[in-house]
Each structure stands twice: as structure tokens, then as C-alpha cells.
Amino acid sequence: MTTSTSFTALQVMQDAPVIPVIVLNDVAHAVPMARALVAGGIRMLEVTLRTPQALACIEAIARDVPEAVVGAGTVRSKADAQAAARAGARFAVSPGYTSAVGQACRDAGLALLPGVATGSEIMMAQEDGFTELKFFPAMQAGGPAMLKAWSGPFFDVKFCPTGGVTLRNAPEFLALPNVVCVGGSWLVPAAAIAQGDWASVTQLARDTQALRKR
Ligand code: 3PG
Secondary structure, three states: OOOOOOOOHHHHHHOOOEEEEEOOOOHHHHHHHHHHHHHOOOOEEEEEOOOOOHHHHHHHHHHHOOOOEEEEEOOOOHHHHHHHHHHOOOEEEOOOOOHHHHHHHHHHOOEEEOEEOOHHHHHHHHHOOOOEEEEOOOOOOOHHHHHHHHOOOOOOOEEEEEOOOOOOOHHHHHOOOOEOOEEEOOOOOHHHHHHOOHHHHHHHHHHHHHHOOO
């Protein structure tokens, strides 16, 4: 585990137009994949806790790729938050929100982007002090129209829509004032990872720079 500057959720969101949602099945892929994304200008990396190797991958990136800021995705429990922090994660992303996860991330020193899909979930997260949220699953739960509707009552909340977001539809999300960045898995295709095609990953990361908010 590395010692680290701590980041706020807003800083995590503002670093690049896209937070890559990463699924890794092999620890050997973690470091070259992280370096490929960093080479393309993306350094906030969400490694999802969806595979048995995820924590070891986070550990490897935290240790060997100091230019990257590795976070844990799919954080669903206090135990997940604690394990992610122990592995060296510096932020967390959750697919939904519970106060237990919110508190565990605070206790572990992890900035958290809590996942929300309804007004009630936004209110629960806000009650616990979270105002930068992941809108998940963004396309399935209403897309840009939902974010426009939320901008009235939830004028003080910023979102990272994730789920069904692509290079093609990202501009529509990023044009909204309450969207800071988007999340997506398209930067790290399973086939590219399996083949060790890191040049493609770097190119996909570079392509997202054109999405920068002005
Ligand atoms: C996820 O948690 O799986 C993310 O939302 C990624 O969704 P995507 O594969 O549609 O980008």
C-alpha cells in the first residue's frame, strides 16, 4: 500500500472526462493496463471488486503505477471498503447507497461516489453529506432526460453518469451543467485486455480527451 494524498470525490470526477470502469481477471494485466490508461491521459482508475483478483490488482497498481490514482468500484459493504483501502485504493465507487457504506468509506479515508438511481436515494446520500454522486445505471434509468429533471430539485448535486455511456453518447451527458464526468467500461475492452493490446487502450483513453468540458 502506498502513502497518498487524499482526494475529494469532486477531484476524482474533475480529473478527466471519463472514469474507466475496469474488470480484471489476471493480476498480470493490472500494471500494463494502468500504464496504458495513464499514457492516454486518464489516471483515475476504477477497478471493480467483481473478480477474485480485483484487490490484488488494486494493490499492484497502487504499488507500481504512482502516476495513477486507483479506486475500487462495486463497493457494496463495509468489508469491501475496508479491503479496498487496505489494498491501496484512494477512492470508492458504489452501485447503490447505504449509510453503512458511506460511513465505512469515511472511516477508511476513501472518497466515495455513491450510486443513485432515484430521488429518494439522492436524498439519503445528501443527508449523509454526499453531494457528488454516480448516476447508475444511467441509460437504463432515464439517461440525460433524468439528469435534466433532477437539476431542478437537486440543484446542488453533481453527477457521474455510468452504465450504457459510450464515446458517442457521452457528449450529451457532459453538456449538462450537473454532470462533471461520465463513467464507462469502453476504454478497457475485455478483448484488448486478454490480448495485451495496450496500444488500443491508450488510444481509447486519448480519444476521450476530446470530450473535455469547456
Ligand atoms: C458498471 O458498473 O458495470 C458500469 O456501469 C459500466 O457500465 P458500462 O459497461 O455500460 O460502461
